[in-house]
Amino acid sequence: MKFITAFILVMSSLLPTTAIAAPSSPATDSKVMEVITVTYRSPIDYALYQYTTELLAYFRLQIQADIYTQARSGSLQMGQSIHRQLEADKSAWINPNTHTSWQDKTYSPQFF
Numbered sequence: 674m675k676f677i678t679a680f681i682l683v684m685s686s687l688l689p690t691t692a693i694a695a696p697s698s699p700a701t702d703s704k705v706m707e708v709i710t711v712t713y714r715s716p717i718d719y720a721l722y723q724y725t726t727e728l729l730a731y732f733r734l735q736i737q738a739d740i741y742t743q744a745r746s747g748s749l750q751m752g753q754s755i756h757r758q759l760e761a762d763k764s765a766w767i768n769p770n771t772h773t774s775w776q777d778k779t780y781s782p783q784f785f
Contacts, residue, residue: 714722
């Protein structure tokens with residue numbers, strides 16, 4: 674008797690979940706099956722396709738490496754240019770009386 678009572682309780686608790694899990698959407702009710710088309714190629718065609726795919730992948734990697742190299746060299750050149758400009762500005766602030774050659778001759782005491 675206990676077994677039948679336990680069985681009825683388990684079945685009554687599982688009944689709503691089986692009703693929810695039943696397929697009821699129109700997409701699953703349709704009987705249309707998916708069709709897959711397979712095209713067989715000759716070994717030469719496949720080898721050519723594989724070679725082309727590998728070549729394009731290698732070319733793409735080369736382009737990415739070149740872009741990285743050009744960006745890095747451009748950044749280094751820009752940094753060196755900014756560094757040189759800052760060094761020139763720093764030396765101008767440290768030595769404000771530095772003159773070029775024509776200024777040295779013009780402002781030196783021997784010409785007055």
